[in-house]
Amino acid sequence: MTDLKLVSEKDKLFEQNLKTADFRFDEKVVKVFDDMVSRSVPFYAEMQRMTTELAAYFATKDSRFYDIGCSTGTTFYELNKAIDPSVTFVGLDNSEEMLKKAKEKLTEVSEKRKLELEYVDINKNIDIENASVVTLLLTLQFVRPLNRERIMKKIYEGLNEQGAVIIIEKLTSEDSLINRLFIEKYYDYKRRNGYSEMEITTKREALENVLIPYRMDENFELLRTAGFKNIEVFFRWYNFCGIIAVK
Numbered sequence: 001m002t003d004l005k006l007v008s009e010k011d012k013l014f015e016q017n018l019k020t021a022d023f024r025f026d027e028k029v030v031k032v033f034d035d036m037v038s039r040s041v042p043f044y045a046e047m048q049r050m051t052t053e054l055a056a057y058f059a060t061k062d063s064r065f066y067d068i069g070c071s072t073g074t075t076f077y078e079l080n081k082a083i084d085p086s087v088t089f090v091g092l093d094n095s096e097e098m099l100k101k102a103k104e105k106l107t108e109v110s111e112k113r114k115l116e117l118e119y120v121d122i123n124k125n126i127d128i129e130n131a132s133v134v135t136l137l138l139t140l141q142f143v144r145p146l147n148r149e150r151i152m153k154k155i156y157e158g159l160n161e162q163g164a165v166i167i168i169e170k171l172t173s174e175d176s177l178i179n180r181l182f183i184e185k186y187y188d189y190k191r192r193n194g195y196s197e198m199e200i201t202t203k204r205e206a207l208e209n210v211l212i213p214y215r216m217d218e219n220f221e222l223l224r225t226a227g228f229k230n231i232e233v234f235f236r237w238y239n240f241c242g243i244i245a246v247k
Contacts, residue, residue: 054166
C-alpha cells in the first residue's frame with residue numbers, strides 16, 4: 001500500500017441522526033476529509049498509486065499538471081516524488097477550506113517546484129493550458145451533469161498532444177438488480193471500516209442531491225464527445241472505476 005500523507009481527525013460527522021443538509025466541503029468536512037476518504041473509498045491508496053504511475057508516464061517537462069478538485073492535496077504529494085520538477089502543479093478546488101489544508105500539506109512540494117492552488121467554481125469555468133496531465137479524482141460526480149460536457153471539452157482543448165486525463169468516479173448501473181447489489185457491497189465495505197448504519201444512511205441522504213454518478217458508457221461518451229479516442233478503464237471495484245483517456 002502507498003504510504004499516503006493522510007492527516008485528519010477521525011470522521012464522526014454523521015454519527016448523530018440529525019436533519020441532514022446537502023453535503024458540502026466545508027470546514028467540518030475538511031477536518032476529517034483524509035480519514036473519510038480513506039475509509040469510504042475502496043482501494044484509495046492503490047488508486048493514488050496507479051494514478052501516480054500513469055501520470056508519470058504522460059507528464060512532460062515544462063508542462064502543467066492540473067488536479068481538478070484537488071481537495072487536501074494528497075495526489076500532488078504523491079506525484080511530487082515521481083514527476084520532473086519542471087512540471088508546474090495546478091490544484092483547482094471550489095472549497096477555500098480544502099485549499100488552505102492543501103497549502104499546509106504541500107509545503108515541501110512548493111519548495112521543489114512551482115505550485116499553484118486556485119479557487120475555482122468548476123461548474124462555471126476552468127482554464128486549462130499547456131497541460132500534459134489532468135486528473136479528476138472523485139470530482140466529476142460532483143459537477144452538475146449539464147456542465148460536464150463543457151468542462152471535458154475545456155480539458156481536451158487545454159491538453160497538449162498525447163496528454164492524458166485520468167478520472168476516478170463512482171458509477172451507477174443500468175441494471176437495477178446489479179446496481180442495488182454493488183451499492184450493498186459498498187455499504188458492507190463501509191461497515192467493515194467502522195461506519196454505523198446511521199452514519200451510512202445519514203451520509204447517503206446528504207449526498208443524494210450532490211453526488212450524481214453516471215453509468216460507465218455515459219462517462220465514455222462524455223470523453224468521446226470531447227474528442228478523446230483512446231479511452232480505457234484501468235481500475236474497477238463494484239461501483240467505482242478509474243478511466244484514462246489520451247488526446
